[in-house]
Structures are given as C-alpha cells and as structure tokens.
Amino acid sequence: MRTGCSTLKRALIITSDMASGPERTHSLFRLIKERFRPHLRWFVIGTGCAAVTAVAAASYGYLLKLVVEGLEDLAGPQTASVPSSLWWLIGIIGLAAALRSLSLYGMTLANNTGVQRAIVDIQADQFASLTEGDFARLSADRSGGFVSRFINDVNAIRDAGLRLANNLTKGVLTVIGVLITMFIMDWKLTLILLLVYPIAFGPVISLGNRVRKRSKRAQKQIGEVASLLSESFQSARVVKAYGLEEYQKGRAKRGFVERSRLFLKVLTDRAAVDPILEITGGLALVGILALTAWRIADGDTSLGNFVGVIGAVAVAAPEVRALGTLNAVAQEGGAAADRVFEIIDAEPQIKDRADARTLENARGSVEFRDVHFAYPDGSQALKGLSFSASPGETVALVGPSGAGKSTVFNLLLRLYEPVSGSVMVDGSDVRAYTGASLRRSTALVAQEALLFDDTVAANIALGRMGASLEEIKGAARAASAHDFILGLPGGYEAPCGEMGRNLSGGQRQRISLARAIIRQAPILLLDEATSALDAESEAKVQAALAEYAKDRTTLVIAHRLSTVRSADRIIVLDDGRVAEEGTHHDLIREGGLYKQLVELQLS
Ligand SMILES: Nc1ncnc2c1ncn2[C@@H]1O[C@H](COP(=O)(O)OP(=O)(O)OP(=O)(O)O)[C@@H](O)[C@H]1O
Ligand SMILES: [Mg+2]
Known part of the structure; x- marks a missing residue:
C-alpha cells in the first residue's frame, strides 16, 4: 500500500514535470493577457483600421472586374462615349486605394504604440525585479545573459506582438473577403487556384521559416562578436602590455569568419525565394492562362472575371505569406516571454519579514554569533x-x-543570509529589520571602489540623495579628496567615466570614502578603503576618519597592517573563523598569526 502510494506520488511528480512543456506556449497568452491588454485601446484602434484595410483590399478584385466589363462594353462597336458609371467606378477604385493606405497607416501607428508601451513596462519590470531581487542572483549569473534578455528577448516579443496585431486581423479578414469575392466572380477558377496555391507557396513559406531560424543563430553570434570586441577594447592595456595583439587578432578574425559563414547561409536561403516564386508563379500563370483561354472561348467565363480574380489573388498573396510565418514568430515570442517572465516572477529569497521593524537611530552595536555561511x-x-x-x-x-573578511560585510548588509548562527545589529537579528532601514544605518566602502559614469559631486551625493554641495565638499574634505578634486578639469563637475575610469585607483577610493562619510550612518564598513593610497595620504585620511568615527561603529578590513595598528581591537580571521583577537600590543605579545603577518610585512 505504501509503495503504491509513493509510486503514485512519483507518477504525479513526473506528470507535473511534463506539464511544464506545454506551459511554455502559455507564456504567449499570459503576455497578451497581462502585458498587452492594459493597452487594449490602441489595439482596438489598430484592429478597426485593419478591418477597414481588409474590406478595401477585398473589394479591389471585384471593382476591377466591373471596370474591365465596362471597358469591354466600350470596345464594342455601338458605344460612342465613356458612360458616367464607368467614371464613377474608376473613382471608387481610387477611393478604395486611398482608404486602404490611410487605414494601413493608422493600423501601424496604433499597434506600434500599444506594443511599445507594453515593451517599456516589460523592460522596467524586468529591470526592477533584477535590481530589487537577490544580490546572489545578479552576482552568480553572467551579466551578458541578462543584457541579452533586455535586447534579444524583448525584440522577439516586439516582433511577435506587432505581427500578431498587424497581420492577424488584416490577414484573416483580407483572405476571407478576397475568397468570397473570388467565389462570386468565378468559383471554378477559385477552386483551381486553391489547389495550385499551396504547391507554389508551400516551399516559400517553409523556406521563410528556415531563414528565421538561421538568422536567429546568426543574431546570437553577433552578440558573441560584440562582447569579444568590447572585451578586447576594454582590456587594451593588458593586450598591449603582454603583447597579445596577434592572439586577439586571431580571436576576432575567427569571430568575423564565423559571422560571414552564418550570414551567407541565411542569404543562400533568402536568395532562393524569388527564383522559386518566379518559376512556380510563371508555371501557374501559363496553366491558368491556357485554361482561361479555353473557357472564355467556351463561354464559361469572362475576361472581367479573370482579371478580377487575378487582381484579388495579387492583393491576398502577401497576406497569406505573412500568415504562413506568423506561427513561427509567435512561437519565438512565446519562448522569449517565457524567459522574461522567469526573471519577472522570481521571488527574492531575502525579503523583509511581515513583522520587520524599521531600524531607526541605530546605536550601531554589531555581533556575529557562531555564523556559518x-x-x-x-x-x-x-x-x-x-x-x-x-x-x-x-x-x-x-x-x-x-x-x-569581505563576506562579513556581505552578511552584515544582509546581501546573503547565514546558513546557521546569527548576525545581530543593536541586539536583534538583522532579519528582524527591514532591509532598507538596515542598509540606511550602514555605509560601505567596497573593496572595488566603484564609481558611476557621472560627475564627482553626483557620485559622492549618492551616499545620501539630496545632499547639498556644501555637505558634499565637507565629506570630500573628510576623505582627503577635496584638494585633488579641485585639481580635476571641471572640479566637482568632472566626469568620473565608465566605472570611474577617468580617475586613479587612490582617487576612486577617496571618492567612495566621501560617499560613505556623507551617509552619516552609525555603522561604517571599510573594505580596503585606503589600500591604493600612498602612506602620507593614508595617514591624512586616517586622521580625518578618526574624528568622524568617534561615535560610530567602524569595521575596517586591511591587508596593510600599519593601517589597523591604532584600532581599538584587531580580529584575526583565518579560514572563516576567529584565530585571535586583541589590541595590536596584545597580539604582538602573544606571538601568534598576527605577529607573523606583521613581521612578514616589515621584513
Ligand atoms: N561571490 C562569491 N561566490 C562564491 N564564492 C565566493 C564569493 N565571494 C567570495 N567567495 C569565497 O569565499 C571565501 C571568502 O571570501 P572573502 O571575499 O570573504 O575573502 P577576503 O577575506 O575578503 O579575501 P581578500 O582579502 O582577498 O579580499 C573565499 O574562499 C572566496 O573564494
Ligand atoms: Mg575581501
């Protein structure tokens, strides 16, 4: 009985696993329901225009037939002048063309507006989910993967949305309308065409789908070439210094060759489309012309009907071709939506508890209790x-x-949670506070002093949004950065460059420090914050910091041990545990790991 139960359970698990297959296509419906429906009014306008376009297009063939019949009458021996009814007919054809082009324009504008608005929402939600979500997720995945979701997947969704909105209504209505008029004009010819058509267009449609698949692969490879290029331009210094020019040229060349190989494949398929159309279309035309000549001679049909049917086919053909590739485009859009929803839906592992408190006016005591991570x-x-x-x-x-050491800071900021034990601030586990208030109470200078591509002043002000220029300058002075900033071209308005590339390592560190100082947080976390400074600048920064740190809790990580001599307490970490702890003098006296490290640095 028990085994029966567990077998059943396993079977259920397996079938529910399998259910995730068909679910992928449901992403497309979800996309439409959740993302496109809020912009319904644009699609209603678009669909209205599409219907007008379709009616105008479908009437074409029939109007043509009427005109040809009028012309035939004219050619007869007894008529002298053009009857006004014929003028009217010709005018109506012009009107239908104008109506069709206007509604086509309206349809494209309306549908594009709807789709673009949905896309902006999708991108913003995707970005928000990534930015607000777990730090672990962002740091574990390749950033290139996320970037491609913003570009390639969103493109696929846009294509699918536009094609569905533009082609579905217009295509189906046009084809139905055209078929009706064709049957009215000449049902025999229409039936024959319906039989011949798939033979002529089938290969073209399947070729079209193959081209799409191949160009997708080519598209992906463009991404690879692009990242290769940007990587090698960014690492120009290493490339030059190590004489890697040949190596890099080889890598790039292989990328270019692969690119042109894939491109040629796409072109070969695409190049076949027109000749195939030419030959099948030509053969079909010959057959139908012969048949029609025979039928007209027999009195079975008229020239007007023939011209009308051919005109109708010409109008419907591009619609049928578009409908033929629509499914493939929609499938790709569905797959892209799948990946996009996966990002949007991801629930952060680390989030505020329902009963989370705001950490206000923190005193700033910090404790790690038997933390495993x-x-x-x-x-x-x-x-x-x-x-x-x-x-x-x-x-x-x-x-x-x-x-x-850096991991300690990651846990204190609750970027990660410990496996066991607890990280406490002001006597409570950090999980008891809201993440935002916990992080408001801390100021971090991270090991890789990272700046944004903005001005120096703006980079400092990020520590506390809305800080005044006076406060910015005060913080810069405390970080011993004021003088060099004034020396930069543009001073506080000098651009820092991408990731702060316009500045030296030590300058970046001091700006990061100023950003931390302006935050006025009770807990200050310095991870190798002055490692790139010369001894004199470091001494200056330390003197200024000593004042600032007086009534704050400061945790300092440093390899250069002269930096930490004056700390109230030194904790020596080794392999994730505390190896020893005490003042500089205590630890030197004890003669353990710390003393060894100090002696190594002095020797
Ligand atoms: N994002 C990460 N993903 C996986 N492992 C990591 C990550 N960051 C650090 N580690 C690992 O955790 C351990 C501790 O790293 P941590 O960055 O805390 O060291 P550290 O004491 O700051 O070293 P350093 O002085 O070189 O900065 C190392 O073994 C490292 O490989
Ligand atoms: Mg570190």
Missing part, C-alpha cells in the same frame, strides 16, 4: 565566526586573502 556555489566562507563590536569602537578585521 557558504556561497551559492558551495564555497564555505565562514565556519563558526563569532565576534562583536560596540558603538564607538573601531574594530579591524585582518587575515589572509580568502579568510572571509
């Missing part, structure tokens, strides 16, 4: 770490590379 890739970074820091205290974290 592993990164998502499995690397064990902390293995039972315990230490504390009281308000007003400056505590240094030192230890070998990879000991887990």
Whole structure:
C-alpha cells in the first residue's frame, strides 16, 4: 500500500514535470493577457483600421472586374462615349486605394504604440525585479545573459506582438473577403487556384521559416562578436602590455569568419525565394492562362472575371505569406516571454519579514554569533565566526586573502543570509529589520571602489540623495579628496567615466570614502578603503576618519597592517573563523598569526 502510494506520488511528480512543456506556449497568452491588454485601446484602434484595410483590399478584385466589363462594353462597336458609371467606378477604385493606405497607416501607428508601451513596462519590470531581487542572483549569473534578455528577448516579443496585431486581423479578414469575392466572380477558377496555391507557396513559406531560424543563430553570434570586441577594447592595456595583439587578432578574425559563414547561409536561403516564386508563379500563370483561354472561348467565363480574380489573388498573396510565418514568430515570442517572465516572477529569497521593524537611530552595536555561511556555489566562507563590536569602537578585521573578511560585510548588509548562527545589529537579528532601514544605518566602502559614469559631486551625493554641495565638499574634505578634486578639469563637475575610469585607483577610493562619510550612518564598513593610497595620504585620511568615527561603529578590513595598528581591537580571521583577537600590543605579545603577518610585512 505504501509503495503504491509513493509510486503514485512519483507518477504525479513526473506528470507535473511534463506539464511544464506545454506551459511554455502559455507564456504567449499570459503576455497578451497581462502585458498587452492594459493597452487594449490602441489595439482596438489598430484592429478597426485593419478591418477597414481588409474590406478595401477585398473589394479591389471585384471593382476591377466591373471596370474591365465596362471597358469591354466600350470596345464594342455601338458605344460612342465613356458612360458616367464607368467614371464613377474608376473613382471608387481610387477611393478604395486611398482608404486602404490611410487605414494601413493608422493600423501601424496604433499597434506600434500599444506594443511599445507594453515593451517599456516589460523592460522596467524586468529591470526592477533584477535590481530589487537577490544580490546572489545578479552576482552568480553572467551579466551578458541578462543584457541579452533586455535586447534579444524583448525584440522577439516586439516582433511577435506587432505581427500578431498587424497581420492577424488584416490577414484573416483580407483572405476571407478576397475568397468570397473570388467565389462570386468565378468559383471554378477559385477552386483551381486553391489547389495550385499551396504547391507554389508551400516551399516559400517553409523556406521563410528556415531563414528565421538561421538568422536567429546568426543574431546570437553577433552578440558573441560584440562582447569579444568590447572585451578586447576594454582590456587594451593588458593586450598591449603582454603583447597579445596577434592572439586577439586571431580571436576576432575567427569571430568575423564565423559571422560571414552564418550570414551567407541565411542569404543562400533568402536568395532562393524569388527564383522559386518566379518559376512556380510563371508555371501557374501559363496553366491558368491556357485554361482561361479555353473557357472564355467556351463561354464559361469572362475576361472581367479573370482579371478580377487575378487582381484579388495579387492583393491576398502577401497576406497569406505573412500568415504562413506568423506561427513561427509567435512561437519565438512565446519562448522569449517565457524567459522574461522567469526573471519577472522570481521571488527574492531575502525579503523583509511581515513583522520587520524599521531600524531607526541605530546605536550601531554589531555581533556575529557562531555564523556559518557558504556561497551559492558551495564555497564555505565562514565556519563558526563569532565576534562583536560596540558603538564607538573601531574594530579591524585582518587575515589572509580568502579568510572571509569581505563576506562579513556581505552578511552584515544582509546581501546573503547565514546558513546557521546569527548576525545581530543593536541586539536583534538583522532579519528582524527591514532591509532598507538596515542598509540606511550602514555605509560601505567596497573593496572595488566603484564609481558611476557621472560627475564627482553626483557620485559622492549618492551616499545620501539630496545632499547639498556644501555637505558634499565637507565629506570630500573628510576623505582627503577635496584638494585633488579641485585639481580635476571641471572640479566637482568632472566626469568620473565608465566605472570611474577617468580617475586613479587612490582617487576612486577617496571618492567612495566621501560617499560613505556623507551617509552619516552609525555603522561604517571599510573594505580596503585606503589600500591604493600612498602612506602620507593614508595617514591624512586616517586622521580625518578618526574624528568622524568617534561615535560610530567602524569595521575596517586591511591587508596593510600599519593601517589597523591604532584600532581599538584587531580580529584575526583565518579560514572563516576567529584565530585571535586583541589590541595590536596584545597580539604582538602573544606571538601568534598576527605577529607573523606583521613581521612578514616589515621584513
Ligand atoms: N561571490 C562569491 N561566490 C562564491 N564564492 C565566493 C564569493 N565571494 C567570495 N567567495 C569565497 O569565499 C571565501 C571568502 O571570501 P572573502 O571575499 O570573504 O575573502 P577576503 O577575506 O575578503 O579575501 P581578500 O582579502 O582577498 O579580499 C573565499 O574562499 C572566496 O573564494
Ligand atoms: Mg575581501
């Protein structure tokens, strides 16, 4: 009985796994329901215009037939002048053309507006989900993958949306209308055409779908070439310094050759389309002309009917071709929507609890209690770490590379959560506070002093939105950055460049420090914040910081041990645990790991 139960359960699990297959196509419906429906009015206008276009198009063939019959009468022996009814007919054809082009214009504008608005929403939601979601997700995946979702997937959704909105109504209505008029004019010829048509156009449609698949592959490869190019231009310094020009040229050349190979494949298929149309169309025309000559001679049909039917076919042909590839485009859009929804739907693992408190006017005490932590890739970074820091205290974290120092800051900011143990601020687990208020109470200078592509002043002001220029300058002075900033071309308005590339490593660090200082947070986290400074500048920064840090909790990570000599307490981390702890003098006296490290640096 038990085994029967578990077998059943397993079967259920397996079938529910399989159900995720068909669900992929449902993304397209979800896309329409959730993303396009809010912009329904644009699509209603678009569809109205499409209907007008279709009616005008469908009437073409019939009007043509009437005109040809009028012309035939004219050619007869007894008529002298053109009857006004014929003039009217010709005028109506002109009117139908004008109506068709106007409604086509309206349809394109309205549908594009609707689709574009939906796309903006999708992109914004995607970006919001990534930006507000778990830090772990962003840092684990390749950034290129996310970028392509914004560009390639969104393009596929746009294509699908536009094609569905533009071609579906217009195509189906036009084809129905055209078929009706064709049957009215000459049902025998229409039946024959319906039989011949698939033979002529089938190969073209399947070729079209193959071209789409191949150009998609080519598209993906463009992305690879683009990232190769940007990578090699960004790393120009390393390329030159290591003499890697030949190596890079080889890589680029292979990319270009592959690109042209894929491109040629697409072109070969595409080049076949017109000749195929030419030959099948020509053969069909010959057959139908012969048949019609025979039928007209027999009195079975008229020239007017023939011209009308051919005119109707000419109007309907492009619509049929578009409908033929519509399914493929929609499928691609569905797959792209699938990937986009996967991003939008992802629930962050780390989020505010329902009963989360706001951490206001924090005193700034910090405690790690037997914290174990592993990164998502499995690397064990902390293995039972315990230490504390009281308000007003400056505590240094030192230890070998990879000991887990930066990880301490990641956990304190709750970018990750410990596997066990707890990280506490002001006596409560950090999970008891809202993430926003916890992070408002902390100011971090990260190991890779990262600036945004904006002015120096703007980069500092990011520490506290809305800070005045005076406050910005004050923070810059405290970070010993004011003088060099004034020396930059443009001073505080000088652009920092992409990731701060216009500035030296030490300058970037001091601007990051100013950004942290302006935040006025009770907990200051400095991860190698002055490692790129010369000894004199570092001493200056430290003197200024000592004043600032007086009534704050400051955690300092530094490899250069002279930096941390004056800390109230030094905690030596080794392999994710505290190896020793005390003041500089205590630790030197004890003669452990710290003393070894100091001696190594002095020698
Ligand atoms: N994002 C990450 N994903 C996976 N593993 C990581 C990640 N960041 C750090 N680690 C691993 O966690 C361990 C501790 O890293 P951490 O960055 O805390 O070291 P650290 O003491 O700051 O070193 P350093 O002095 O070199 O900056 C290392 O073994 C590292 O490989
Ligand atoms: Mg580190």
